[in-house]
Amino acid sequence: MELNSLSRCKPLLGTFVEVRLAASVSDKALIAASNKAFAAIEKVDAAMSFHRLESELSQINSSAFLRPMALSEDLNFVLTKALQLSKISEGLFDVTVAGRLVANGQLPSTNRPVAPTASWEDVEMDDQGIRFHKPLLIDLGGIAKGFAVDRAIESLGPEIKATVNAGGDLRMTDWNNQLVGVQSPVHESAIIELPMLAPAVATSACYYLHEGRSVIYSKGSPEPKQSSSSYSVFAQNCLLADALSKVAFLNAPNSAEILQHFDAHARVIDNRHTISET
Amino acid sequence: MDRRTFTQGFGLLTAGIFLPVGNVYAKTYLTVEQAKTILWGEMSMTPRFVELSKAQMKSIRAHSKVRVRNSRPQVWQTANGGWFIVDQVIGKHENIDMAYALEANGAVRGLEILTYRESYGDEVMNPKWRAQFHGKDYRQSLKLDHQIKNISGATLSSRHVTEGINRLTHTWQQVLRHL
Numbered sequence: 016m017e018l019n020s021l022s023r024c025k026p027l028l029g030t031f032v033e034v035r036l037a038a039s040v041s042d043k044a045l046i047a048a049s050n051k052a053f054a055a056i057e058k059v060d061a062a063m064s065f066h067r068l069e070s071e072l073s074q075i076n077s078s079a080f081l082r083p084m085a086l087s088e089d090l091n092f093v094l095t096k097a098l099q100l101s102k103i104s105e106g107l108f109d110v111t112v113a114g115r116l117v118a119n120g121q122l123p124s125t126n127r128p129v130a131p132t133a134s135w136e137d138v139e140m141d142d143q144g145i146r147f148h149k150p151l152l153i154d155l156g157g158i159a160k161g162f163a164v165d166r167a168i169e170s171l172g173p174e175i176k177a178t179v180n181a182g183g184d185l186r187m188t189d190w191n192n193q194l195v196g197v198q199s200p201v202h203e204s205a206i207i208e209l210p211m212l213a214p215a216v217a218t219s220a221c222y223y224l225h226e227g228r229s230v231i232y233s234k235g236s237p238e239p240k241q242s243s244s245s246y247s248v249f250a251q252n253c254l255l256a257d258a259l260s261k262v263a264f265l266n267a268p269n270s271a272e273i274l275q276h277f278d279a280h281a282r283v284i285d286n287r288h289t290i291s292e293t
Numbered sequence: 294m295d296r297r298t299f300t301q302g303f304g305l306l307t308a309g310i311f312l313p314v315g316n317v318y319a320k321t322y323l324t325v326e327q328a329k330t331i332l333w334g335e336m337s338m339t340p341r342f343v344e345l346s347k348a349q350m351k352s353i354r355a356h357s358k359v360r361v362r363n364s365r366p367q368v369w370q371t372a373n374g375g376w377f378i379v380d381q382v383i384g385k386h387e388n389i390d391m392a393y394a395l396e397a398n399g400a401v402r403g404l405e406i407l408t409y410r411e412s413y414g415d416e417v418m419n420p421k422w423r424a425q426f427h428g429k430d431y432r433q434s435l436k437l438d439h440q441i442k443n444i445s446g447a448t449l450s451s452r453h454v455t456e457g458i459n460r461l462t463h464t465w466q467q468v469l470r471h472l
Binding site: 021022023024025026027029030031033035042046160178180182183184185187193194195196197198199203204206216217218220222245247 | 318320321322323327330331386404405406409411442443444445446447448449450451454455
């Protein structure tokens with residue numbers, strides 16, 4: 016049987032999620048596989064959304080300062096990775112940034128007090144689950160989309176060639192010799208092509224400057240960082256690409272070293288569309 | 294069909310096909326037939342002619358808080374009383390053809406994006422505008438034809454699509470359930 020293909024797109028994770036599959040299987044099998052991929056993403060969306068009051072993350076945000084909260088396997092995985100990234104990056108990547116996003120109106124208010132000094136170091140995880148040592152809020156906006164893409168890819172059998180793209184967080188099964196179009200940091204409809212350097216890529220930039228400010232904050236800064244360049248990070252999985260694109264965007268002295276630690280590669284596109292590695 | 298409704302229908306049709314002059318980026322995912330299969334499997338369905346009256350459009354708008362642009366959604370009813378609807382969602386830059394499946398009780402069974410189009414101003418087509426980017430490290434990589442499958446960049450908001458779901462749920466509430 017020759018290669019059969021299917022492309023679907025659904026609104027999930029607050030954005031558009033594309034699943035493109037190709038395999039020597041029937042239409043029915045391809046539809047079933049794409050349903051599994053979308054179901055994997057929906058599961059992550061339901062558990063990790065800051066915006067949904069009933070999500071597992073929202074439950075943790077409302078109670079983990081008061082008592083230890085048990086974690087699902089998925090949330091345990093993502094939070095463990097997030098804290099590892101915080102530790103290695105010395106707080107450059109920090110999921111407790113949500114308090115600042117809420118304070119600046121970039122995330123909806125939860126009507127809960129947040130300690131201004133709270134950071135990832137006030138989050139403790141052990142066999143009991145998770146506990147906050149200060150009142151704080153976690154937002155997984157910088158990592159969960161990538162994780163959802165990974166889960167979608169992992170839900171598919173090895174006979175299927177797949178690309179999953181969740182609003183620019185993208186992973187391919189067959190990435191060798193493939194290209195990715197990166198949106199220009201200065202013109203929303205211009206695309207710059209880059210070769211795929213790893214299975215996954217994610218890009219951070221001030222794409223929404225016309226709507227206000229970036230949503231990426233430097234350590235300890237109350238104001239988001241601005242930049243006229245875009246930062247694409249290629250990594251072995253999409254969770255890492257997603258999180259490390261924020262680290263690259265902050266362009267701190269240790270950013271390059273952190274990327275190297277995770278075997279990830281950055282490509283920076285400036286406002287003249289010049290491409291560089293830092 | 295009187296002239297006025299004909300003109301309105303024509304306006305909608307052309308809006309779907311010819312977008313404002315400028316840079317257009319389009320992706321096609323599914324045909325209507327594919328979306329029927331994905332959302333309803335083998336279930337048989339028959340087309341139903343639906344024309345929303347002014348009063349119905351107003352009422353749907355009042356309940357869903359979403360403007361109703363199209364008085365004639367393409368509607369099919371399934372053998373078990375459910376619905377399959379093809380409609381457009383129009384945002385600031387985007388124009389999306391969607392297929393929705395509603396159960397007989399109006400619950401959303403699923404939805405699929407059929408075609409996604411984005412359009413912007415035409416400055417990118419202007420040679421002067423393009424010239425500013427021809428820096429020394431320029432690698433012929435600036436693409437304007439948008440025949441690119443994989444794009445990484447701004448996370449587009451799907452808010453308008455969510456509004457579209459709300460609008461159609463109220464279209465069922467106000468109109469379809471009474472057919």
